[in-house]
Amino acid sequence: MKTKTLALAAVMTVALSAPTMAADWFIGGGVGAQQNTYKGSVTQNVDPGFNAENFKETENNVLYELRAGAYLNDNNRVYGTYSYNSDDATRQQSLLVSYDYLVGLDANNKFNWFIGATAGMNHVSPDAAEYSSKNRFVWGGQTGLMYNINDNVSTEIGYRYLKQDFEASGSYGEPTPMGTGFTEQASLNDSQQLYLSVDYRF
Template structure:
């Protein structure tokens, strides 16, 4: 009986070692398509720029984690950001683990020259990548995020209503995480 109790205690200690809070940051390139439409005429334009993402999360075990994140995106003539929550599943038992996940949140883009323009709405998507555990506290990762959104706003230009929409959004990234 003592051996079983000892084995349970050791196993629970190993499981607890896999869980814990973490903080992460990644940098990358984010691209999005913007569509403008008015009076039956539409035009599309793409914009891309550097991005930085800050994450705060929790490892439930060695293969699953949840997080909140904030991503700042550099765009031509304005600012854009995304804030949300997500979940990743890390595949395998090795130091190198592929991961897949999903997320949902709120996104907003503003143009400096148009003070009343705020293209905003729900953003959701999926991500995939590879995570490498350097040691039990530090890991590095690289991946790709694909996002859909209902981000939109309508402005009036010379008496004509112009609807602006952003969709889709894609992001390549590399980052580092610290588990404490």
């Protein structure tokens, strides 16, 4: 909890300073791939702990995102992102606040490397009717390369890691002496995103 609080506080502090410090605003969108890692177990209700089976699965699907933010100067930017991802287990909608530090890789700063932190809220909607939708805090970081096509348009490829804490459980069947009933517990451990975006700066 302490780590989550510090991550959120750091990102929000920089984000709230944007209106007074910003030199250039930007809007943009992107598409990519998101990998979600699920962990869990299935246990027979007739004898908890007996025939328990643990599992770990990864789902890979398309990611869509829209974002808007501001460049505070040549080396710092803050932005908010809405993203959507759906796989065989869940649908996710995220509202994230991010900060990046940019390092110019050439004399004209057309190529930049960026690294930063992200915190926000993720709405998880499981496909299984037994599980309910939940809002959960997420946090992590991102890095990547940005290229300024001209003074107004830039494109970038980035990687983002998000730590998640979504957990759900459900019971199925009837707990009979033959052990037909069972309980499933599952959690969304983390998500990894690889994306390509285009931004318009004004």
